[in-house]
Amino acid sequence: MADPTRTPVIVGVGDLRSGRAGDTAGPREPLDLITDAARAAVADSGSAALGAEIDTIRAVKTVSWTYDDLPGLLAARLALPAPRSSTSPIGGHWPAALLDRIGGDIAAGRSSAALLVGGETQATMTSLRKSGTDPTSLDWSRAPGGPPAFDPADLGSPAMQRAGLIVPTRVYPLFENRLAHESGLSPDESLAESARMYSAFSELAAENPASWTSEVYTAEEIATVGPGNRMVCEPYPLTLNAMPFVDQAAAVLVCSLAVAREHGVPDDRIVYVWGGAGATDSVDVLSRNGFGTSNALTDAVGRALSRASIDASALDVVDAYSCFPVVPKLLARTLGLPAHAVPSVTGGHSFFGGPLNSYTLHSIAEVTRRLREGAGPALIHGNGGYLTYQHVVLLASTPHPGGYVGDPEPAQLASEAPEIVTGYQGRAEIVTSTVEYGRGGAPATGLVVATTPDGRRLAGQTGPEEAAALSAFTRTPARSAIGCSVHVEDRDGVLSLRF
Structure with missing residues (x-):
């Protein structure tokens, strides 16, 4: 012993x-x-x-x-x-x-x-x-102590900042959407999996005396975008984001x-x-x-x-x-x-x-x-x-x-990732993407990581019009943009996309 x-x-x-x-x-x-x-x-x-x-x-x-x-x-x-x-x-x-x-x-x-x-x-x-x-x-307490400080380095690397990948609400959906693609799940199926899991989480939280909330949510309530559950960044409405x-x-x-x-x-x-x-x-x-x-x-x-x-x-x-x-x-x-x-x-x-x-x-x-x-x-x-x-x-x-x-x-752990390319124009295949919404409920920013035909990696963000087009592509019909071939123009991290 x-x-x-x-x-x-x-x-x-x-x-x-x-x-x-x-x-x-x-x-x-x-x-x-x-x-x-x-x-x-x-x-x-x-x-x-x-x-x-x-x-x-x-x-x-x-x-x-x-x-x-x-x-x-x-x-x-x-x-x-x-x-x-x-x-x-x-x-x-x-x-x-x-x-x-x-x-x-x-x-x-x-x-x-x-x-x-x-x-x-x-x-x-x-x-x-x-x-x-x-x-x-x-x-x-101020001795020692004081208001919280902000370090710009916490936003991410210069490459991430250039591409707009600067906050968790933008970055984690990129992982989610790629995981769904590699798991063979459609966006709707992946969302349903998340909603079922988080509904069960809400039941556990409701029983915990130290929990911040006591309300139990159904999977349908979690997955449905609407008042009180706005879309933050696809595919995560508010109830799938940390509080x-x-x-x-x-x-x-x-x-x-x-x-x-x-x-x-x-x-x-x-x-x-x-x-x-x-x-x-x-x-x-x-x-x-x-x-x-x-x-x-x-x-x-x-x-x-x-x-x-x-x-x-x-x-x-x-x-x-x-x-x-x-x-x-x-x-x-x-x-x-x-x-x-x-x-x-x-x-x-x-x-x-x-x-x-x-x-x-x-x-x-x-x-x-x-x-x-x-x-x-x-x-x-x-x-x-x-x-x-x-x-x-x-x-x-x-x-x-x-x-x-x-x-x-x-x-x-070491990485062997593709070379990052900037200022690229030409065809590329989307590795992962997401769309961030404004508080008014409209697409505001698209975020895309893609691979060029010669194996290099590019990343950037779009304006509202491109974000709306990217979101619409995934809904009509319901599908993922991952794996799709697009024409990309990268202007200092701001992307224009043409499917």
Whole structure:
């Protein structure tokens, strides 16, 4: 049996919301919610004294308010004497990656108890901006701390910016549409698959006390574009997009099995961190090998399962990151899940809520509860960037024979993508495309990635007239534009298309 002083286990979780969709609460800064979640995680362990054992605090970066040292501020509130601390960069994969790192620290003897935290109050920030209220007038932390900062590099590479591929709502549909094409699905069939999955997600979210929404949606309601469910970027209407305007926080308390037993944590409250794996694809999506798969996801899942010596069929619980449907679809296909599977226990970003980088912390909390109720091994997935950063972690209610078997350092994957060409004029084949709509409901921008006859890759955006034509082509009759031959003229990233 593995050394209990080197065996990482989850002993406490806490997650919460402040207010709810359509029922906002008084303004609270993220640190307040995170503090409440951390205290709830310690209380969940059943031992207040165990909290004093915390020697490490790892925080997932908060975006809605800037903290130079959130772990330090939290440690002061919890009266913890100078724990080791760190704050992640931006990325939704970090909760899984940090849990894996904590597991590795405990297995290596570098830590005996650690707190993993994260939270956002984007709903509050939006409300304060609309009312013209300065959060500093509400005594929000400024020493250190302050309003959120913006880094233009977060928009993407220069090639992506030239092509207009600068926000997730534009980029993820490109992956979705290519995946449907490679899966042999028509646009309508692919949308129906997304809607069925997200309807099931809404049912899970409605039962979760920490969820931002409580309404259950049918697949038909999700798939139907209309008032309250406008088209954002084909094929995703609003209900298939993440909802980041939430006030939510979560915390996870991890310690060695020895510490858990010293503090009397019952065996049926202990969840074992087997470990996980991560992988990173090219940051520039235009330098990827393809758009219908995620090499990083495939690599991370494969290495995590291999290190644990289990097959995907042994998993009883799967929770996928779900900012857009293509992400859980890719995970489900990678794991070989049946078509009716629902790869979530939390309820997804659209309905549970998408607190930016920290969503997967809520997944860890909910999966921990499932495992305490008797569920079998679980896989939790985190996704960052544009399918760029992938990390999965395995949890179970029983110890792994090898103790901690994770590999927390991500693999850096190489790409062999086609050469990018600019200023091109001539024939090309569409690799993937989408159309972004304005708030008035009309096509506003087309986004296209294509291949020239000599194998080079081009990408760009169109004006409203071309966007309308591209959208109309896919509807009359219903079909995909992917694989179609077009005549392209690229004028500094602005494309004209002729089918």
